[in-house]
Amino acid sequence: MTRISVSVDGTEAVDEIEPRTLLVQYLREQRGRTGTPVGCDTSNCGACTVLVDGRAVKSCALLAVQADGAEVTTIQGLANGELHPMQKAFHEHHALQCGYCTPGMIMAAVDLVGEVADPSEQQVREGLEGNLCRCTGYQNIVAAVRDAAAEMRGAS
Amino acid sequence: MIPVAFEYTRPSTVEDAVAVLAADPDAKVLAGGQSLLPVLRLRLAAPSTLVDLRDVESLHGVRVADGELVIGAMTTHAEILHDRRVAEHAPLIAAATATVGDRQVRHLGTFGGSLSHADPAGDLPAVALALSATMVAVGPGGRREIPAADFFVDYLTTALAPDEILAEVRVPDTAGWGYRYEKFSRMAQAWAVVAVAALVRRADGGVADTRVALTSMASRPVRATAVEQALTGTDGDSGAITAAAGHADEGTEPPDDVNGAADYRAHLARVLTRRALTAAAGA
Amino acid sequence: MSTTQEQEVGAARRRKEDAHLITGQTTWTDNIQLPGTVHAALLRSPMAHARIRVDVSAARDEPGVVAAYSGADLADELAGLPSAWQVTPDWVAPEHKPLAVDEARYAGDAIAVVVADTRAHAVDALDAIEVDYEPLPVVLDMEQAMADGSPLVHTDAGTNVCFRYADTFGDLDAAFADAPVRIRRRFVQQRLVACAMEPRSVLVAPVPAAGEYTVWSSTQIPHFVRLFLAMLSGVPESRIRVIAPDVGGGFGSKLDIYAEELLAFTLAKKLGRPVKWTETRSEAFQATVHGRDQIQDLELAADADGRIRGLRVDLLADMGAYLQLLTPAIPLLGRAMFPGIYKMDAYRFGCVGVFTDKTPTDAYRGAGRPEATFAIERMLDELAAELHVDPLEMRRRNWIGHEEFPYTQIAGLTYDSGNYEAATARATELFDYDGLRAEQARRREEHDPVQLGIGVSTYTEMCGLAPSRWLGERGYAGGGWEAATVRVLPTGKVEAVIGTSPHGQGHVTTFSQLVADTLGVPFDDVEVIHGDTAAAPAGLDTYGSRSLAVGGVAVWRAAQRVLGKAKTLAAHLLEVSEDDLEFSGGNFAVRGTPGAAKSIQEVAFAAFAAHSMPDGMEPTLSADFVLEPDDFSFPHGTHLCAVEVDTETGRVEIRSYVAVDDVGKVVNPMIVEGQVHGGLAQGIAQALHEVARYDADGNLTTGTMVDYTPPTAADLPSFVLDRTETPSTTNPLGVKGVGEAGTIASTPAVVNAVVDALRPFGVVDVPMPCTPENVWRALHEAQGGAA
Numbered sequence A: 001m002t003r004i005s006v007s008v009d010g011t012e013a014v015d016e017i018e019p020r021t022l023l024v025q026y027l028r029e030q031r032g033r034t035g036t037p038v039g040c041d042t043s044n045c046g047a048c049t050v051l052v053d054g055r056a057v058k059s060c061a062l063l064a065v066q067a068d069g070a071e072v073t074t075i076q077g078l079a080n081g082e083l084h085p086m087q088k089a090f091h092e093h094h095a096l097q098c099g100y101c102t103p104g105m106i107m108a109a110v111d112l113v114g115e116v117a118d119p120s121e122q123q124v125r126e127g128l129e130g131n132l133c134r135c136t137g138y139q140n141i142v143a144a145v146r147d148a149a150a151e152m153r154g155a156s
Numbered sequence B: 001m002i003p004v005a006f007e008y009t010r011p012s013t014v015e016d017a018v019a020v021l022a023a024d025p026d027a028k029v030l031a032g033g034q035s036l037l038p039v040l041r042l043r044l045a046a047p048s049t050l051v052d053l054r055d056v057e058s059l060h061g062v063r064v065a066d067g068e069l070v071i072g073a074m075t076t077h078a079e080i081l082h083d084r085r086v087a088e089h090a091p092l093i094a095a096a097t098a099t100v101g102d103r104q105v106r107h108l109g110t111f112g113g114s115l116s117h118a119d120p121a122g123d124l125p126a127v128a129l130a131l132s133a134t135m136v137a138v139g140p141g142g143r144r145e146i147p148a149a150d151f152f153v154d155y156l157t158t159a160l161a162p163d164e165i166l167a168e169v170r171v172p173d174t175a176g177w178g179y180r181y182e183k184f185s186r187m188a189q190a191w192a193v194v195a196v197a198a199l200v201r202r203a204d205g206g207v208a209d210t211r212v213a214l215t216s217m218a219s220r221p222v223r224a225t226a227v228e229q230a231l232t233g234t235d236g237d238s239g240a241i242t243a244a245a246g247h248a249d250e251g252t253e254p255p256d257d258v259n260g261a262a263d264y265r266a267h268l269a270r271v272l273t274r275r276a277l278t279a280a281a282g283a
Numbered sequence C: 001m002s003t004t005q006e007q008e009v010g011a012a013r014r015r016k017e018d019a020h021l022i023t024g025q026t027t028w029t030d031n032i033q034l035p036g037t038v039h040a041a042l043l044r045s046p047m048a049h050a051r052i053r054v055d056v057s058a059a060r061d062e063p064g065v066v067a068a069y070s071g072a073d074l075a076d077e078l079a080g081l082p083s084a085w086q087v088t089p090d091w092v093a094p095e096h097k098p099l100a101v102d103e104a105r106y107a108g109d110a111i112a113v114v115v116a117d118t119r120a121h122a123v124d125a126l127d128a129i130e131v132d133y134e135p136l137p138v139v140l141d142m143e144q145a146m147a148d149g150s151p152l153v154h155t156d157a158g159t160n161v162c163f164r165y166a167d168t169f170g171d172l173d174a175a176f177a178d179a180p181v182r183i184r185r186r187f188v189q190q191r192l193v194a195c196a197m198e199p200r201s202v203l204v205a206p207v208p209a210a211g212e213y214t215v216w217s218s219t220q221i222p223h224f225v226r227l228f229l230a231m232l233s234g235v236p237e238s239r240i241r242v243i244a245p246d247v248g249g250g251f252g253s254k255l256d257i258y259a260e261e262l263l264a265f266t267l268a269k270k271l272g273r274p275v276k277w278t279e280t281r282s283e284a285f286q287a288t289v290h291g292r293d294q295i296q297d298l299e300l301a302a303d304a305d306g307r308i309r310g311l312r313v314d315l316l317a318d319m320g321a322y323l324q325l326l327t328p329a330i331p332l333l334g335r336a337m338f339p340g341i342y343k344m345d346a347y348r349f350g351c352v353g354v355f356t357d358k359t360p361t362d363a364y365r366g367a368g369r370p371e372a373t374f375a376i377e378r379m380l381d382e383l384a385a386e387l388h389v390d391p392l393e394m395r396r397r398n399w400i401g402h403e404e405f406p407y408t409q410i411a412g413l414t415y416d417s418g419n420y421e422a423a424t425a426r427a428t429e430l431f432d433y434d435g436l437r438a439e440q441a442r443r444r445e446e447h448d449p450v451q452l453g454i455g456v457s458t459y460t461e462m463c464g465l466a467p468s469r470w471l472g473e474r475g476y477a478g479g480g481w482e483a484a485t486v487r488v489l490p491t492g493k494v495e496a497v498i499g500t501s502p503h504g505q506g507h508v509t510t511f512s513q514l515v516a517d518t519l520g521v522p523f524d525d526v527e528v529i530h531g532d533t534a535a536a537p538a539g540l541d542t543y544g545s546r547s548l549a550v551g552g553v554a555v556w557r558a559a560q561r562v563l564g565k566a567k568t569l570a571a572h573l574l575e576v577s578e579d580d581l582e583f584s585g586g587n588f589a590v591r592g593t594p595g596a597a598k599s600i601q602e603v604a605f606a607a608f609a610a611h612s613m614p615d616g617m618e619p620t621l622s623a624d625f626v627l628e629p630d631d632f633s634f635p636h637g638t639h640l641c642a643v644e645v646d647t648e649t650g651r652v653e654i655r656s657y658v659a660v661d662d663v664g665k666v667v668n669p670m671i672v673e674g675q676v677h678g679g680l681a682q683g684i685a686q687a688l689h690e691v692a693r694y695d696a697d698g699n700l701t702t703g704t705m706v707d708y709t710p711p712t713a714a715d716l717p718s719f720v721l722d723r724t725e726t727p728s729t730t731n732p733l734g735v736k737g738v739g740e741a742g743t744i745a746s747t748p749a750v751v752n753a754v755v756d757a758l759r760p761f762g763v764v765d766v767p768m769p770c771t772p773e774n775v776w777r778a779l780h781e782a783q784g785g786a787a
Helices: A022-031 A085-092 A102-115 A121-125 A139-155 B015-021 B037-040 B075-082 B084-089 B091-097 B103-108 B112-115 B124-130 B225-233 B240-244 B262-280 C057-061 C118-127 C142-145 C171-177 C222-231 C259-271 C281-287 C329-333 C371-387 C389-398 C422-432 C432-444 C468-473 C507-519 C546-575 C600-609 C669-688 C742-760 C772-781
Strands: A002-008 A009-016 A050-051 A057-058 A070-071 B008-010 B027-030 B049-052 B062-065 B068-072 B134-139 B141-146 B152-154 B163-171 B178-185 B192-203 B206-215 C038-044 C048-055 C064-069 C111-115 C130-135 C161-169 C180-194 C201-207 C212-217 C238-241 C275-278 C290-300 C308-320 C346-355 C452-459 C482-488 C496-498 C527-528 C581-584 C586-588 C595-601 C620-626 C637-645 C650-664 C720-724
Touching: A009 A022, A009 B015, A022 C142, A050 A102, A050 C637, A057 A102, A057 B103, A085 A102, A085 A139, A085 B084, A102 A121, A102 A139, A102 B091, A102 B103, A121 A139, B015 B027, B015 B134, B015 B163, B027 B124, B062 B084, B068 B084, B068 C650, B075 B091, B075 B103, B075 B112, B075 C281, B084 C118, B091 B124, B091 B192, B112 B124, B112 B163, B112 C142, B112 C742, B124 B178, B124 B192, B124 B206, B163 C586, B178 B262, B178 C329, B192 B262, B206 B225, B206 B262, B225 B240, B225 B262, B240 B262, B262 C772, C038 C118, C038 C281, C048 C111, C057 C064, C064 C118, C064 C130, C064 C259, C111 C118, C111 C259, C142 C346, C171 C290, C171 C346, C180 C371, C201 C259, C201 C496, C212 C222, C212 C259, C222 C238, C222 C259, C222 C290, C222 C329, C259 C275, C259 C600, C308 C371, C329 C346, C371 C742, C389 C422, C389 C452, C422 C452, C422 C720, C432 C452, C432 C527, C432 C742, C452 C742, C482 C507, C482 C600, C496 C507, C496 C546, C507 C527, C507 C546, C546 C581, C546 C586, C546 C595, C546 C620, C586 C600, C595 C600, C600 C620, C650 C669, C650 C742, C669 C720, C669 C742, C742 C772
Parallel strands: A002 A070, B008 B049, B027 B049, C038 C275, C212 C238, C308 C346, C496 C527, C650 C720
Antiparallel strands: A002 A009, A050 A057, A050 A070, B062 B068, B068 B163, B134 B141, B134 B163, B178 B192, B192 B206, C038 C111, C048 C130, C064 C111, C161 C346, C180 C290, C201 C212, C201 C275, C290 C308, C452 C637, C482 C496, C482 C620, C581 C586, C586 C595, C637 C650
């Protein structure tokens, strides 16, 4: 077992884990942050995307020990009293159906907009290539991300 | 799925890392883990120990030394994409890196990790080959330099000894060269069916030097030397490029797999080489 | 008194479902953590066909292991899995044990199970199981499977043929004799994988002393899971509660009774502890049913002007190694849809179901209808090309005119309503059909390496599964009704209990709109309860684009009943005759007497208090309705697709895509558009990207998301959507289904476009998926290259 210290959605904790524990397993099983789901085992689907020290990563492609000392933000820590503009935009634009890809999609989109403040449709489509959705055909996701980007530009 | 259990260590010096590898032949280096983690999860590999190089400061970062670009093995793809020295001295690397994996993968995946993984479908091995980069390895016996041409040995196999670590990569300056990374994949996220890394240096109106390397055309990345020879010395017009690109599949042994049949890959190599050279030669 | 409501039906209400999904406050089955839970992991055969001897004893000694069993260990305790649709009297339905006992019949067939304290320990212990595999001959190709001397998937059956089915309508010989035009084609509907984003998961929690079980499962059909777990285990149905919590997509793949559900149930019963199993994606590719997989031999006879005389359809349908819940019925759901929207004199449909050593097939979005629609829409384009007629014009010459509805087509289905002319006119306008045809001509003339192709698909589909009598006549064991309860609580809030089981569709929002309008209550005052057999005990669940057309109508009927009762009670309370009451905006007002009124909320409280009820009226304001649908309804539409094909690499890019759908009356246009978007994406994925491919040994070579290549955002275009609205006449709401329409329509539109681009090169077909390589090869072969 290895000891790690990780801040998850603003809460610090020190835990003993097996080194083979994936970050997403740690979040779900030890920290109870089940808002982040697992959709594949080859790190293609992106459903498990979280922010580690502010950058989007696939939490199934990272060992929990690798996140030692890091700050992790999951979909459950994104809203700060009120919904994040990205969450609002997903709701407003009907950018989700079953919702399984949504946590990862939103976290990846937040990361994208952090880097590209005013992304074109093509930039959004390519920027989210690491996140699969099987329900929406992506059209409303693209609209939501661009709309949230506009809102976030206005807010800053 | 869950990996087979392993030990984990996070040394802070290359020497300590090498010592672990030397003591345990079943230990494996964890660089960014973006190729390794899926392999472990599918239980296609079961190392005894993972040696995480994250804390080895000397392996991180980009610098320019002796007219060469030096990229630390643990530099992430995202860092390379945002590095102006890479953009200036080896823009081909930046162009290819932008197509590696996806955003999330680029945040964690490393330059050295991609090269050491030596997937013939990977983007960066072919680029390193085209650039005639030099791999600097560190082992129990110290440092040694391995030319890219000798580094990629076979499918997922490099010239690194089991107790050696790729520390950094030295890349000759190609500022001013025309370049193109022409990648063809079935889908945004998929492996390249074939990709072409091309560099062209023009002088006095003609083509003074040509470098072409191909992914997915053999069990390791390959240089298309026949193409290079055919184009160098010409005036680099579209006729010369088309003629040269016709040699792209010469001497290759493209795989036959779910991503593409061998004959299709051979065809694609010619088409994509023409397109890459057209862009690189500014024709 | 409540205020007057806006009209809810027709409004793009944002979804009630979203709040917990966008914040991660979800209840996916795998999220549920119960004290004392043990975790199951399955060992699956790596060989496509092998005799097996399995010894799990060493696994029992591994850390954390609670139990381990082979198929032989549990052979007496585990019943075979059900197949509920006997398509012919003499079908072959081999036993299908949840764990294979002595033979594994596809790569991925489960052969042993380990139960341990953690998932990791369970997976680790699989390595300790000893298995002797004695390889048996493998058969993967349907035509080989039918040949004499073929290896048999099920030796005892003596054949690989599951069933043979045929129907003929009209005088086929007359239609084909002397026909000036006869076109024959073979199309292959490749095998697909649904890839719902949430892998399957099941958790079974027993109360041993009471003999009670709660089952959470990522399923489309909690009511069927309950029924079959009871029938297969012998536990009284009344002691089993099945919950489909948040379910992350299904697309037909969770319309099944799976080995792991019965296994987890059986293990929970044996061990007296909660047992959980969650599929990995790699397992999902092998062990969750696949879709499609048909070989279609088609022949069409027409007059010289293109009028269709007859159509002959012969299918081979791959069952895979076993029959799952509806496996043999899937190709037959397409039986009546091959004629599409066209009139013809005669039609023959034949289908042979064939076993192979592959993952079982079953429903995948559209289930039989996409295959049929693809065939007829491709044939219409081939006919148009043969006669040098514009493909839209060819359709006009053959389709059912809007004045001809209701129209009983050649296979006996009565199409309720439609207006193909209107949808097509709107689509061509949005698409700039003439402009694109001109550009196509120009590119052809200029020998542009990037050619333009235009594809047409004018589809209809039967949705709203289904009149129970119709199902019964065709060998299905169950019915097609749907149940609903609507109750107004004492506080005036409303609960609608529904028998459908949404997993992304948005029933909570849509049904809230229906109920809010009917009862004149605020949208936010309606709660929709579903997916739990304890809370919603009656229902037939969600599939076949039935939820609104059957379930929605049931909810509306129940609300109407509530309204009727409320009106009677309101009249009683106001001491007037019902005829004197006017209902509007949630209020019963006495005509001509201002101020004399009762709101439905007041009536609900009065019904709860029950101090003063009319003679014979039961207290509380609640009503049930079980709706038996009169008939199917038939949405339709015109889809137009323009593709650019790089003739050097074979890459296809969708340049524009216009879909004009007619799904009857629309309750929530935002949700309808979302359904179309997603349907288009999956249909396009079949046309261009996806295939489940096996190697010669029967290994799935496209068994990960990397190799199977579901499209990403970067691989799809933006779609242009519009609607025409021709109300259904088979239900009082005038609604039709929309869940499958996009998938059904888009595949032929795209492939027609690809073939259209390449016709000048002599290409008459490109096998799906039209990957760059397949396109390049088709071009290469058409030009005489030996590919």
